[in-house]
Amino acid sequence: MTADTTDVDTAARTGGCLCRQLRFRATGEPDYPHTCSCRHCQHLGGGPMMSWVSFPLTGFSWWAGSEPSWYYTFEGETKRGFCPNCGTQVCALDDDGDSIAITLSALDSADDLTPVNQSFRDDAVSWLPQVPDTRHSAVG
């Protein structure tokens, strides 16, 4: 491995909700793709887990006329963003954060990034395999 900055993945990624009322573009380096099986993700996602990746807010933009509705899961700290029309869960944002978490499912290329870990394993359902922690595995 080299420190060559061309290794940094800053490809433009687009995505949005099912009805396409919400659309976004992210150009920054994706940070920490992971699944989460916390109870918030189970309830909001309507499934046993959600999957997330963060992008810096500096390279992130909603398309014109595209604005999520917000629901605070931690009042004054963290909110979830969803489409006011179709209800798709698209993002999560900390009030003082400099990055935005996007659901992998909302990306147009949903299989582009592979989760490297799973959060809140203790809350995970027993009938689904968990995502292995691959963050520290040797490369090559």
Ligand SMILES: [Zn+2]
């Ligand atoms: Zn929608």
Ligand SMILES: [Zn+2]
């Ligand atoms: Zn969660």
